[in-house]
Amino acid sequence: MSETNQIIRYGDPVLRRKAQPVKKVTPQVRDVAERMMDCLERAGGLGLAAPQVGCGLRLIIYDVGEGPVAVVNPRIQQSTGLVEAVEGCLSLPRLYGDVQRAEQVVVKATDLRGHPITIEAQDLLARVLQHEIDHLEGVLFVDRVNPATLHWLVGDAAQEDPQQRVQTTLEDALKVFEARQASHTAAEE
Numbered sequence: 001m002s003e004t005n006q007i008i009r010y011g012d013p014v015l016r017r018k019a020q021p022v023k024k025v026t027p028q029v030r031d032v033a034e035r036m037m038d039c040l041e042r043a044g045g046l047g048l049a050a051p052q053v054g055c056g057l058r059l060i061i062y063d064v065g066e067g068p069v070a071v072v073n074p075r076i077q078q079s080t081g082l083v084e085a086v087e088g089c090l091s092l093p094r095l096y097g098d099v100q101r102a103e104q105v106v107v108k109a110t111d112l113r114g115h116p117i118t119i120e121a122q123d124l125l126a127r128v129l130q131h132e133i134d135h136l137e138g139v140l141f142v143d144r145v146n147p148a149t150l151h152w153l154v155g156d157a158a159q160e161d162p163q164q165r166v167q168t169t170l171e172d173a174l175k176v177f178e179a180r181q182a183s184h185t186a187a188e189e
């Protein structure tokens, strides 16, 4: 499997594969986590899963403003409440829509030293964890999105113009990514 410093976009089959458990936290696993942290920092996202950098291991990272945290073999042990809120994904840039998620989760995992950890999360962190753990099952937010809320954000946030919200359908949005993926693959050959 090719590993990359680029975040893999929708249309690449790696995003649909189920990730495998990390048997032991080796230096290679820590390298992947570090690479993911670099990618996340550059992209300015809230979380990233190993399949998004071409690695088929059950490893995610998140950063909700207090620095990056790596989580190995995460599993949701408990979830409570339901809340719908807007979500996006670094593998589907500029596409957003509302997704219903549990409001609070308890996640069991290990850290990068191989020690067991428990994360009790709510609100934004709970959402990020559920989104990233979905990636390990090959599930993307567009599989769960409320289609009536799906939209592109166009325009540059750094410019004076405010970002425009452009409504789209799931079918049209996925076609855009599939077409980009096809031209990207063709350009590599």
Ligand code: ZN
Pocket: 088, 089, 090, 091, 131, 135
């Ligand atoms: Zn994502």
